[in-house]
Amino acid sequence: MLAGELRLGGAQVLVLERRAQPSQESRASTLHARTMEIFDERGLLPRFGAPPRRDQGHFGGIPLDLGTVPSHLAGQWTVPQTQVERVLAEWARELGADVRRAHEVEALGGTEGLGAAEGLGAAADGVTVRVTGPDGPRRIRADWVVGADGEDSTVRRLAGIDMSGTPATRELLRADVTGIDIPDRRFERRPHGLAIAGRLPSGATRLMVCQRGAAVARTTPPTFAEICAAWATVTGEDVSSGTPIWINVFTDASLLACRYRQGRVLLAGDAAHRQMPSGGQAINLGLQDAVNLGWKLAAEATGRAPDGLLDTYHLERQAAGREVLDNIAAQSALLLGADTDPLRVLVTGLIQQPAVRDLLAGTISGVGIRYAGGAHPLVGTRLGHVPLGTDLAAGGTSSTALLRKGWGVLIDLSADPARRARLDDLVRSRTARVRLVSCPPPPAGSPLDGVGALLLRPDGHVAWVSAGADDPTPALRRWFG
Template identity: 45%
Template sequence: MDASVIVVGAGPSGLMLAGELRLAGIDVIVLERLPGRTGESRGIGFTARTMEVFDQRGLLPRFGDLETGTFAHFGGVPLDLGVLGPGHLAARNIPQSTTETVLEAWARDLGADIRRGREFLSLKDLGDSVEVRVRGASGERVLHSRYLVGCDGGRSGVRRAAGFDFPGTAATTELLLADIRGADIEQRMISDRVSGGMVMTADLGNGIHRIIISEHGAPPRRRTEPPAFTEVADAWKRLTGGDISHAEPVWVSAFGDAARQVTEYRRGRVILAGDSAHVHLPAGGQGMNTSIQDSVNLGWKLAAVLRGTAPAELLDTYHAERHEVGRRLLLNTRAQSLLILGGDEVQPLRGILAELTAYEDVARHLAAKAGGLDIRYDVGGGGHPLLGLRMPRLELDGPVRPTSSTALLRAGRGVLLDLEDNAHLRRRAAAWSDRIDIVTARPATVPEDGPLADTGGVLLRPDGHVAWAAPGSHHDLHTALTRWFGPAR
């Protein structure tokens, strides 16, 4: 084997997966067609859940000072993440190129082998390994790995080569995007409509503004290269009457509202993550964030199977959990597409939705969806209100120093959190201590009406989701440990 895992694509999902695998000691090669980062930046922010995920791995300081807030939207209808309680922040105006720079440095620091200028050509699933043919500057070469993961975007070559079904709806319209410098642009939210279409702007800092334009009736086009900036400037003038032709284009692109998802996230030794598995209108920046979370869900499971501590069936839970997340994501973004791209006919619907968000339950539901905080996996057992959900940050008074439930996940391992200094609980988990960290700590504060009230122990998966909690779980600790971490040592 050239590596245990070959990842195709050095975007956010591929780099996040490489880092997750290296945290678990798995050797990984990342193949990227482009010789260097382009500076293109489709994603420009993190949802509240992605902020938590990065915090779990200690990555937030690498981004420097982040511009954070509680603002979100659903199809242009404003939402306040503050309704979910304190600490639920989203980050904005972080170019995707910055995210890739941070994740690549992290993955390289951990020992990932990232090879640029390598174009994926074909694959053969040999049953116990995968043969991958690539082309680089010195010609074609064949590599072998135990698993191949396609993180190569919406036009994934891995997806096509492996024969994944990719049903859904084709694009019905085209949107133009440009990051420009040297123009005085009025801030416009998605809810600000213009005659004949929709325009949106965002101040990215450093004198750069992003504009997105959708003209009603503009058909989708099969482009082989980005649109010329003159095309964007002309559309802007038609819709707003303003002239931006003098501006300097930093990046110009076009995209559509296609909505597709593969029917399976794994076929034998070939796995898909990120946009390779699902494409949709990038409403609310959910695409990049969902892709990163795909990789966090997959990484520890793939590592456990490769190390032999868990059976291959653990990988079935990657499809079961993330395919459902992707399905709901497409429903979410298609609903938002109607609100964002529709004309006057959707104004009554937008008005009703704005009225509904005045009700706290509705606001909480939509805010959790926009923030990526509504995901609950079927972990078995039932009974405790946190089972399957991500663990909310809990400040802890440890035996040595204060810590938090989030900081305990930095190593990418499972965590059994003993909140009552229960020696019997720790003994029951001792046979899994090669795979999980057993930590005794007291909560600094626990709200009496919160989900952790009267909770004596919590088992966290490496992705931060709660796999068992006591009292309340119908399954015992042994069952939960075996299901998610394999048989006892």
């Protein structure tokens, strides 16, 4: 995702990936509304076919209606991570990213040399990367490096970026098993722990089990015998006659990188945050990091960025990460805690209240996020899909369609030719990747009712709003230079 975004922003991109082949592991399978909106904004949705969608999600195992969030792609979409990775890899390559598999990053340093994190400070004018590929080790000089290399991030370690938060206290064992026939269990809390079982389309059964009080200090992967023992303790069922086709474990560790940027090194995705994948938020959070970072880093790398733009990545996405990690921690407590039955009853009642439902569903779906920055209630929010009538130059359009190129958009809704001419002069006088679009005033009931003009960032968040004829120059300078 980040490689594609950087290419849209005009940067040269080299992706170094340790794996020789894409992973076939069964990992994330849920995309939420905001991620689907982003894919739509980049014209990627058709590449996903028609994935299954449902309204019902959950919060800590308590049913939560996600179908009511204000999005044209509301709900929970089932898309295997393997498909997400394939689609995004194709897209990034088409846009000109150089993706090299079987290349492992082993050392980082400033331009002076490798292995010294201090050489990566703000004063460095580049980063040296040692990578070993099929032809042996070599050094690469980059202006910027982004560690999007997962929760055990090598880049994070080499850059000396610490994580803070709470270590693991519980673990959830997972296995896909063939040859067993057991009842489905949806978030079943039992005296000895939590059990989840469901039949997959392939015919295998996915088991997840958290045995209360089990130790979490693990140095080796779990065995099938361990999973069978935990399953038997929690449910009383014997699944040992089955054949495991995949075994995994994750914990409730909740850790956030103390800095998302260290000089010319940045972190995105699981490299920046470690969390339990409750509510299927982990992959969504990472994809949204990438879309926040791409246009900013591309502007920086190509010399267009205003001062401070790149630092807004840390400010905005660390805050977003903290919010998600907090809600995941609350869900873990509700789902896995021993004494939480009264709390679950309370939350089950509260979730029926539209205001509570909307708040939680907005958070899980990612559409509720608002970056700090302005007094107008729309500033900092993502605009989402708003039909905009007829663009004077290009025919009928929408906020989604306007973001396809990954440029900023100044949207003039004044229907005033003189205002349009002034805004046109402003935009034309800049080298920034911003274009002007004029559309008729939005009808009553539109989210843009009463708005005279607005500035949309390439990531779909609102940077500036005017009800009248205010001058957008300060906002254009702040976000686009």
